Amino acid sequence: MVSPTFIYESAILVALLHFVKGQEGEKHILVKRGAGPSNCYHSCDGLHHGGCHNGFCECDRGWIGQYCSVRDCSSGLYCTNGGTCVENGMDYTCVCKDGWSGTDCEQVDCTWSGHCNNRGTCVQTSTNTDYTCNNCASGWRGNSCHLIDCSSKVYCYNGGTCMGDVNGGTDYRCICEEGWTGRDCQFINCFSPIRCMNKGQCHLQNGGKEFNCTCADGYLGDNCQIDMCSPYKIADIVFIMDVSVSQNETTFVEQKNFVKYFIAQFPLGPDHFQFSLILYASEPHAVFNLSNMYDNYTIIDAVDNATIPDDKRGATFTGKALAFVKDNSFATTNGGRADVDRYVILLTDGMSSASLDTANQAKLLRLSYPNVRIKSIGSGDIVFHTELLEISTYPLNVFPLHGNDSVRSVQKSTMYGCERCTTAYSDVVLAFDVSSFNYGQLDTMLKTAEVLIANLHTDVNQTRVGLSKYESIAEEVFEFDEYTTSNEMISVMNKHIMKSETCMKDKQCSSRDISSLLQDVLREFQKNSEKSRRKAVVIFSQFIFDKDIAGRVVLEIQNLKDNGVSVIVVGEGLEANIDKMLKLSTTSFFTFIIGEDFNTPIDAILALMSTLEYNICFVQ
Structure with missing residues (x-):
């Protein structure tokens, strides 16, 4: 503040000059106090930057000073775009920010990359007073390439969702998919429930961008997601059910129950296991295809209500059913998948009306689908094992209808090495009724037994074999664990199982009462068999008994069954009493008639392999 003193006509005049910096629109004025003329003492409009109003000198915006002749840089009228105004009396200069030039910094300088934040190409407008940005870098958009472009997919990795709503669009946030974390979802989230499941331990690697799992027992996979003891390798499975005239209504119901139980053991759906059901007699009939049924209730109901049209009933043309599966069931139009395992489960008695065509169609099916596995399930009042073995090509793919060995076989093949x-x-006892055979018949039975023994695994903790015989009396030849190699067993068997000359002369063997032999077999199981093992007796006999002896034999066989022993019966040729054998065996599948009369070779006995050496899963 300046306070000059003036002499005006003998009066003392004190004038106070106020130079006030105010808001936009305020005036810089000379305030006159005391006596004086009504006009301003100084002329303030001579330079046309102000005027005298009511005794006050009011300057135009942008000017200050006694004569309104000094530039006012604080007015904001000079040096645009952030330039700095420097007062120089009646003039001024501008110190422009980068990217601007001109008297008032009004001209764009596109040589400076900052206009587009180093992310695009600056282009001046026609007046050179503004600009736009072209070719913004990926991830950016806007006039100055200053806004986040979430559509560019340069943010939020691993399936994360970009939200460009932070700080007016100049920043972003990510909504990460399960299992990921970090600003850009770039890091593994070890606490996520999808990482190292089933009590596995998650370990971060590579700065958190990778991980590995230490899985709990019984699990494997990148995230321990595979239960090694649950079916995991998906498959397409087709059931072929024989409903020809050789199969009665009881067998049909048993077949349906088998199929329903089988299906219930597997998860269903296009990403899991798919099933199809084909009924056949003279012609095949598709009840449902692989793509038709995706829930247990629907598919079980379809099996229950399955029936074959009247015009397709008749004889047993198994070959036609196999050809139908080859041409239709695994087709993609019916739901077949190219990259999965395939199974054909054939339920039949093995007595097709055109056996050569059946064998040929089975071969063609395997040629068309190299990864297909055909499993034959013997069902019916009488089972012809030879055809079942020929269809499946491998003894462990042939099963009886009763029991769940076939299901366990498929389950295990779809698991990842389940240790459970x-x-x-x-434990198997071979029991020979020597008294019932002539020399030729006995030789056939011995060769049949040799085939069975040679194919069993008889090392320590594997299949254990005992041998007993009956001629005039019951005799145990060797117990379980006495021999552990097949060669030893076969040698001892051929040495001891023979017809006695004495027996042939005095007819002491004619009674053929094998009840004592069966009693010895039961005692062997009770004394030496392990509880956890499956027990089976293979009885080689023609099963021709007097009526009173037959009653005792039936009683002893029932005792064996009651003690958990599967009864398997083997006879030779037309002389074998097949009716009696079917009644005594645990199931018709366990009845074998070997010999040329039935066109049944000795290796038909190998159909027993899946029963004697089988898959089992222990519950934890």
């Missing part, structure tokens, strides 16, 4: 699922072994 393993091969189990049986």
Whole structure:
């Protein structure tokens, strides 16, 4: 503040000059106090930057000073776009920010990359007073390439969702998919429930961008997601059910129950297991295709209500059914998948009306689908094992209708090495009724037994074999674990199982009462068999008994069954009493008639392999 003193006509005049910096629109004025003329003492409009109003000198915006002749840089009228105004009396200069030039910094300088934030190409407008940005870098948009472009997919990795709503669009946030974390969802979230499941331990690697799992027992996979003891390798499975005239209504119901139980053991759906059901007699009939049924209730109901049209009933043309599966069931139009395992489960008695065509169609099916596995399930009042073995090509793919060995076989093949699922072994007694055979018949039975023994695994903790015989009396030849190699067993068997000359002379063997032999067999199981093992007796006999002897034999066989022993009966040729054998065996599948009369070779006995050496899964 300046306070000059003036002499005006003998009066003392004190004038105070106020130079006030105010808001936009305020005036810089000379305030006159005391006596004086009504006009301003100084002329303030001579330079046309102000005027005298009511005794006050009011300057135009942008000017200050006694004569309104000094530039007012604080007015904001000079040096645009952030330039700095420097007062120089009646003039001024501008110190422009980067990217601007001109008297008032009004001209764009596009040589400076900052206009587009180093992310695009600056282009001046026609007046050179503004600009736009072209070719913004990926991830950016806007006039100055200053806004986040979430559509560019340069943010939020691993399936994360970009939200460009932070700080007016100049920043972003990510909504990460399960299992990921970090600003850009770039890091593994070890606490996510999808990482190292089933009590596995998650370990971060590579700065958190990778991980590995230490899985709990029984699980494997990148995230321990595979239960090694649950079916995991998906498959397409087709059931072929024989409903020809050789199969009665009881068998049909048993077949349906088998199929329903089988299906219930697997998860269903286009990403899991798919099933199809074909009924056949003279012609095949598709009840449902692989793509038709995706829930247990629907598919079980379809099996229950399955029936074959009247015009397709008749004889047993198994070959036609196999050809139908080859041409239709695994087709993609019916739901077949190219990259999965395939199974055909054939339920039949093995007595097709055109056996050569059946064998040929089975071969063609395997040629068309190299990864297909055909499993034959013997069902019916009488089972012809030879055809079942020929269809399946491998003894362990042939099963009886009763029991769940076939289901366990498929389950294990679709698991990843479940340690709780393993091969189990049986205790087997071979019991020879020598008295019922002539020399030729006995030789056939011995060769049949040799084939069976040679194919069993008889090392320590595997299948254990005992041998007993009956001629005039019952005699145990060797117990379980006495021999552990097949060669030893076969040698001892051929040495001891023979017809006695004495017996042939005095007819002491004619009674053929094998009840004592069966009693010895039961005692062997009770004394030496392990409880966890499956027990089976293979009785080689023609089963021709007097009426009173037959009653005792039936009683002893029932005792064996009551003690958990599977009864398997083997006879030779037309002389074998097949009716009696079917009644005594645990199931018709366990009845074998070997010999040329029935066109049944000795290796038909190998159909027993899946029963004697089988898959079992232990519950934890």
